[in-house]
Amino acid sequence: MLPDRSKISVAAGLFGALFALVCLLMAAEKADAADGQRPDLVNRKVLRVCSDPSNMPFSNEKAEGFENRIADIVADELKVPVEYTLFPQAVGFIRRTLFAKACDVVIGYAQGDELVLNTNHYYKSVYAIVYKPGKGLDGVETIADPRLKDKVVGIIAGTPPSDNMNQAGLMGKARPYRLIVDRRYESPAEQMMEDIRKGEVDAGILWGPIAGYFAARGGEKLTVAPLLKESSGPRMAYRITFGVRNGEDDWKRRLNEIIKKRQGDIDAVLLKYGVPLVDEQNALITAARK
Numbered sequence: 365m366l367p368d369r370s371k372i373s374v375a376a377g378l379f380g381a382l383f384a385l386v387c388l389l390m391a392a393e394k395a396d397a398a399d400g401q402r403p404d405l406v407n408r409k410v411l412r413v414c415s416d417p418s419n420m421p422f423s424n425e426k427a428e429g430f431e432n433r434i435a436d437i438v439a440d441e442l443k444v445p446v447e448y449t450l451f452p453q454a455v456g457f458i459r460r461t462l463f464a465k466a467c468d469v470v471i472g473y474a475q476g477d478e479l480v481l482n483t484n485h486y487y488k489s490v491y492a493i494v495y496k497p498g499k500g501l502d503g504v505e506t507i508a509d510p511r512l513k514d515k516v517v518g519i520i521a522g523t524p525p526s527d528n529m530n531q532a533g534l535m536g537k538a539r540p541y542r543l544i545v546d547r548r549y550e551s552p553a554e555q556m557m558e559d560i561r562k563g564e565v566d567a568g569i570l571w572g573p574i575a576g577y578f579a580a581r582g583g584e585k586l587t588v589a590p591l592l593k594e595s596s597g598p599r600m601a602y603r604i605t606f607g608v609r610n611g612e613d614d615w616k617r618r619l620n621e622i623i624k625k626r627q628g629d630i631d632a633v634l635l636k637y638g639v640p641l642v643d644e645q646n647a648l649i650t651a652a653r654k
Contacts, residue, residue, distance in 0.1 A: 474604060476603075480608060489572040554578055569591070628654055
């Protein structure tokens with residue numbers, strides 16, 4: 365039995381319409397590629413950075429932090445200006461900045477946090493112990509050092525070295541400082557440094573970039589000893605990346621290219637700000653890598 369001519373006509377018409385739709389979609393995709401359009405939400409005409417307005421040594425509203433300098437390096441490579449969206453790095457920071465599409469990159473974000481998409485790390489740093497030189501603590505490099513037994517040691521509450529201090533029996537006389545604050549109104553790290561200089565606290569333990577920066581400012585220069593010899597407890601060294609929105613893989617790859625190309629310039633900035641840099645073997649880096 366021969367097929368009905370009307371059915372053949374309808375089928376042919378449907379096939380033709382489908383073929384035309386496919387052709388249109390392919391043409392649109394080619395046009396988008398030609399125009400440089402991308403499926404992500406990144407602004408390619410300006411580097412839009414999510415930043416804290418009062419969080420030195422990382423950033424501030426005057427763009428004086430080392431993350432501001434690194435943003436300049438990225439913008440130089442992209443040949444675009446920098447534009448900041450400012451919001452305190454506390455609860456809601458990512459939601460109100462990166463996820464709100466107000467900006468496209470967080471310059472400093474710990475590797476491994478699944479909230480954002482991490483680039484390759486551009487530096488690795490370590491917690492450090494800070495103390496006044498010539499006061500009996502010279503050479504202390506571990507939290508378990510017996511010379512700390514009867515000392516008042518400052519610690520940012522809830523940070524990894526707290527566990528090591530507890531194991532070493534130092535929590536009884538510890539001086540705690542708050543972790544989550546609005547840096548526009550309170551600076552626990554600077555308060556700790558002031559207390560060390562006044563002799564109210566014998567030593568303090570801080571994230572390396574913060575320790576290195578404030579130990580050299582605000583008064584007598586303090587000794588900063590990176591905690592590279594801790595043999596127990598949580599790890600003390602962490603990799604820091606750029607954070608971008610999940611799914612923006614092309615943007616991530618472009619930033620990775622810039623990190624690789626400008627690593628030496630990034631190192632130079634970090635070292636200038638006193639950041640203790642370590643390599644993958646946790647050995648200190650003392651000069652910018654080529």
